[in-house]
Amino acid sequence: xxxxxxxxxxxxxxxxxxxxxxxxWANNETLxxxxxxxxxxxxxxxxxxxxxxxGKLGTYPSHLGAEAFGIGIGHALQxxxxxIPYYRDMPAMWVRGIPMEKNLQYWGGDERGSDxxxxxxxxxxxxxxxxxxxxxxxxxxxxAAALKIEGAHKAALVTCGDGATSKGDFLESINCAGAWNLPxxxxxxxxxxxxxxxxxxxxxxxFLSEKAxxxxxxxxxxxxxxxxxxxxxxxxxxxxxxxxxxxxxxEAVSYRxxxxxxxxDASRYRxxxxxxxxxxxxxxxxxxxxxxxxxxxxxEQEQAxxxxxxxxxxxxVDNYTNLVPxxxxxxxxxxxxxxxAELNAQRDELIHKVMRMQGGHHG
Amino acid sequence: xxxxxxxxxVNLALHHEMDCDKNVVVLGEDVGDNGGVFRATVGLKxxxxxxxxxxxxxxxxxxxxxxxxxxxxxxxxxxxxxxxGFVFPALEHLMCHAARMRNRTRGRLTCPAVFRAPFxxxxxxxxxxxxxxxxxxxxxxxxxxxxxxxxxxxxxxLLASIRSNxxxxxxxxxxxxxxxxxxxxxxxxxxPLDTCFTLRKGRDITLVTWxxxxxxxxQAAQELSNQGISVxxxxxxxxxPIDMNTIIKSLEKTGRLLVVHEASRTCGVGAEILARVSExxxxxxxxxxxxxxxxxxxxxxxxxxxxxxxxxxxxxxxxRELVEGWx
Numbered sequence: 001x002x003x004x005x006x007x008x009x010x011x012x013x014x015x016x017x018x019x020x021x022x023x024x025w026a027n028n029e030t031l032x033x034x035x036x037x038x039x040x041x042x043x044x045x046x047x048x049x050x051x052x053x054x055g056k057l058g059t060y061p062s063h064l065g066a067e068a069f070g071i072g073i074g075h076a077l078q079x080x081x082x083x084i085p086y087y088r089d090m091p092a093m094w095v096r097g098i099p100m101e102k103n104l105q106y107w108g109g110d111e112r113g114s115d116x117x118x119x120x121x122x123x124x125x126x127x128x129x130x131x132x133x134x135x136x137x138x139x140x141x142x143x144a145a146a147l148k149i150e151g152a153h154k155a156a157l158v159t160c161g162d163g164a165t166s167k168g169d170f171l172e173s174i175n176c177a178g179a180w181n182l183p184x185x186x187x188x189x190x191x192x193x194x195x196x197x198x199x200x201x202x203x204x205x206x207f208l209s210e211k212a213x214x215x216x217x218x219x220x221x222x223x224x225x226x227x228x229x230x231x232x233x234x235x236x237x238x239x240x241x242x243x244x245x246x247x248x249x250x251e252a253v254s255y256r257x258x259x260x261x262x263x264x265d266a267s268r269y270r271x272x273x274x275x276x277x278x279x280x281x282x283x284x285x286x287x288x289x290x291x292x293x294x295x296x297x298x299x300e301q302e303q304a305x306x307x308x309x310x311x312x313x314x315x316x317v318d319n320y321t322n323l324v325p326x327x328x329x330x331x332x333x334x335x336x337x338x339x340x341a342e343l344n345a346q347r348d349e350l351i352h353k354v355m356r357m358q359g360g361h362h363g
Numbered sequence: 364x365x366x367x368x369x370x371x372x373v374n375l376a377l378h379h380e381m382d383c384d385k386n387v388v389v390l391g392e393d394v395g396d397n398g399g400v401f402r403a404t405v406g407l408k409x410x411x412x413x414x415x416x417x418x419x420x421x422x423x424x425x426x427x428x429x430x431x432x433x434x435x436x437x438x439x440x441x442x443x444x445x446x447x448g449f450v451f452p453a454l455e456h457l458m459c460h461a462a463r464m465r466n467r468t469r470g471r472l473t474c475p476a477v478f479r480a481p482f483x484x485x486x487x488x489x490x491x492x493x494x495x496x497x498x499x500x501x502x503x504x505x506x507x508x509x510x511x512x513x514x515x516x517x518x519x520x521l522l523a524s525i526r527s528n529x530x531x532x533x534x535x536x537x538x539x540x541x542x543x544x545x546x547x548x549x550x551x552x553x554x555p556l557d558t559c560f561t562l563r564k565g566r567d568i569t570l571v572t573w574x575x576x577x578x579x580x581x582q583a584a585q586e587l588s589n590q591g592i593s594v595x596x597x598x599x600x601x602x603x604p605i606d607m608n609t610i611i612k613s614l615e616k617t618g619r620l621l622v623v624h625e626a627s628r629t630c631g632v633g634a635e636i637l638a639r640v641s642e643x644x645x646x647x648x649x650x651x652x653x654x655x656x657x658x659x660x661x662x663x664x665x666x667x668x669x670x671x672x673x674x675x676x677x678x679x680x681x682x683r684e685l686v687e688g689w690x
Contacts, residue, residue: 115469142432340604
């Protein structure tokens with residue numbers, strides 16, 4: 001079955017044609033920005049995978065095919081909102097102002113990758129990547145409850161994959177968000193695969209958004225390859241949340257064009273035919289076609305932007321590569337606000353071990 | 364100043380801290396109108412309102428995760444699990460998130476949350492209501508684990524736990540929730556979270572214990588004193604970090620170590636204390652250290668429960684063996 005043929009909210013189809021009148025916010029300038037950000041996300045993603053293949057990055061989860069998802073979400077959030085991401089959400093985090101090298105740092109085995117902020121004078125309350133599946137949904141309930149207690153007109157947004165909707169944490173979270181009428185938006189990146197397990201084996205419902213019904217909230221399914229649809233829907237849900245009108249569950253239907261991570265080989269469990277078909281619907285080409293057709297984007301602009309993306313990514317990679325590693329004993333320094341005395345002996349033990357392993361040249 | 368029970372002292376500390384710090388919120392099952400199944404949160408909803416005293420859906424994983432999310436935004440959640448035996452759905456949130464948030468973000472976000480749960484046997488409760496699994500949590504890097512054993516220490520240690528900028532597992536010995544009464548001054552003074560408390564001075568044996576076993580340990584010490592054996596009784600109180608200094612200092616005097624805990628023996632906190640003593644103070648010991656602990660069995664249902672609880676006589680016997688030599 002071609003999931004793209006299911007009924008869902010869509011403005012621009014895979015041929016770059018508008019199938020619904022575009023929302024008022026969707027002017028050419030905004031859509032060009034979306035397009036540029038999506039191209040940059042993909043340029044970054046290709047580079048990150050290449051870095052992993054050449055041993056310069058650890059296991060990395062590609063977001064190939066999730067560009068509309070991330071960019072659409074990222075631009076819908078206000079700086080004062082709180083994003084609770086799952087591990088494939090680099091594009092949304094980048095739009096939030098988190099530098100690309102922070103993502104490289106995280107997947108490159110350095111905890112400082114989650115010590116991020118969009119600018120030096122801002123304390124960022126966004127949560128770090130969440131690896132244990134769906135657990136971030138319960139944290140999002142806590143974040144949204146905190147925002148509600150604070151009485152601020154702010155919203156929280158949490159993302160997860162289709163596999164996560166099978167977990168108790170997800171169900172407990174949507175249930176509670178409904179019961180507490182929280183300013184919270186759940187967005188599922190339904191990319192059809194949870195490593196090797198296809199969507200049909202996760203749940204018998206036609207749409208994952210149907211789960212909203214049991215939680216007493218609105219659920220919508222949108223074309224996750226259409227940045228306009230994702231953005232429009234998230235925008236409305238966040239607005240509703242900030243006004244105290246409760247949570248929303250959004251299912252964005254996309255396709256994981258990559259392996260699960262660089263440690264995975266998807267050719268073991270899915271057909272090349274299916275993958276090739278999915279590429280017909282991917283998010284970037286359709287927006288390019290649309291913008292080109294209406295004269296808002298040209299070949300010259302495309303070439304210039306690709307060049308710019310390359311420079312931006314190279315600069316991020318340079319920043320990542322030039323980072324001074326953390327001292328190994330830093331593992332002790334952030335465990336508690338002030339480390340208990342009993343840890344000091346272990347810290348010294350580690351420092352001596354490091355000196356031994358580094359041939360006595362530990363600074 | 365009034366004589367109050369341990370559970371009333373918990374309630375008093377919650378009232379005090381919610382009054383002083385508007386970031387303190389209480390959440391859990393039945394903590395609102397019902398005031399908690401043991402009444403630890405009684406009166407809080409009336410005083411501080413629904414926004415800060417939150418009845419959660421019946422979902423323990425959710426309670427754990429919600430506390431992590433709240434704490435990340437600057438609140439100080441005090442989450443109640445009705446019984447320690449029901450904490451396990453939340454273990455992923457406690458272990459993989461609460462205990463790691465500071466480290467994972469290099470201090471950008473923290474988890475100043477307290478996770479309270481009554482623990483231990485001896486009240487003839489149904490299955491899953493009598494566990495003592497403090498060692499599980501002491502094994503997790505990033506946590507503090509605290510067990511009070513008197514109304515004063517429940518008050519002072521809970522205040523300290525709420526004020527701690529790191530996550531604290533706060534396990535309350537429910538068997539003595541209402542059996543011990545004492546004067547507690549509601550002056551907002553916290554007790555240290557890294558120190559044990561010497562409850563009785565002695566020169567022959569250092570008895571280290573915590574939780575409800577403190578009661579039988581003190582009774583045994585009194586009886587042993589009548590028999591001419593002088594026992595120093597130390598309430599560990601802080602299960603993690605362990606205050607080894609006080610224990611070793613006592614051992615320098617007594618040379619004999621007896622650890623008493625209700626939890627199972629294998630990999631219990633007693634094993635850790637014995638290991639540390641043998642690593643750093645083996646030479647000052649006059650006898651091999653001893654443990655009086657719960658059995659490595661599943662806690663039996665209540666008809667046979669009493670046989671599995673630590674009795675005063677168990678402690679007296681072990682103490683006598685320590686002093687009179689071993690075979």
